[in-house]
Amino acid sequence: MNHTFPDDLMEAQRAWYAVYHRLATSQHTAQTTVLRRELLRLSVRISTHPYWTCLPSGVPAARMALKQAAWSEADQ
Template identity: 75%
Template sequence: MLYTFPDDLMQAQLDWYAVYHQLAGAEHESQTTVLRRTLQRLSVRISTHPYWASLPGSVPAARMELKQAAWQAVHEKTGPRARA
């Protein structure tokens, strides 16, 4: 890992994956509306986090590393059956 992500940013990405997983299994339209709104709020929180302004290099590369690190953490916690 080339980057050290703030805890709140990593947690927001982990939450994003958890909500996405819930959305994939949602059965009722009322559930999907709430979950989609939650995903939107998390996406905004992640993309506008002040951490990105502090990077001297490529933000897209750092963003992908954040996704990969969070996905790996989710996978280790829930096992190989987890999908986002």
């Protein structure tokens, strides 16, 4: 199934990857706390987005498609 994700949902997923990368490469303990909180905030924003309620079925597959689409855009 081909998905057309809302811009704000794609942006949140791209931001999640960017914050995750910053967390993985951070050397400062104080910064990791802030980054972990940001990851949590973005995770909630992504998982509770209204788009997921519009799907008749296949939400797990759609979530994977979102992750793959955002990751592909990050590689370009």
